[in-house]
Amino acid sequence: MLNIAYNEPKKITGATQQTKSIATDSTLVLAANSDRNYCLIQNTSDTDIFLNFAGSAATVAGGFKLVASTGSWESPGLVSLTSAIYAIHGGSGSKDLIVLEG
Secondary structure (H helix, E strand, C coil): CCCCCCCCCCCCCCCCCEEEECCCCCCCCCCCCCCCCEEEEEEEECCEEEECCCCCCCCCCEEEECCCCCCCCEEECCCCCCCCEEECCCCHHHHHEEEEEE
């Protein structure tokens, strides 16, 4: 189930940035977090990465596509996505995403 919460505009404090290694099987990028106010995910790899925002396994065939090297997704203004986010890629080895959450 996709969980979306309306939030009053807030300052983002205590944001954390991390690199997530994504495998060729569905990988948890961010756990569900009811306190999440902001999220930015950027694909820095040489391979397209696919996201699932509904708290379930990501698939190459049905995911939200972040194109190689420059693809990104940012949570929209007054709405924050609080469900778990999963990712997968169809290449080989591990690929990196940069993730900012606050």
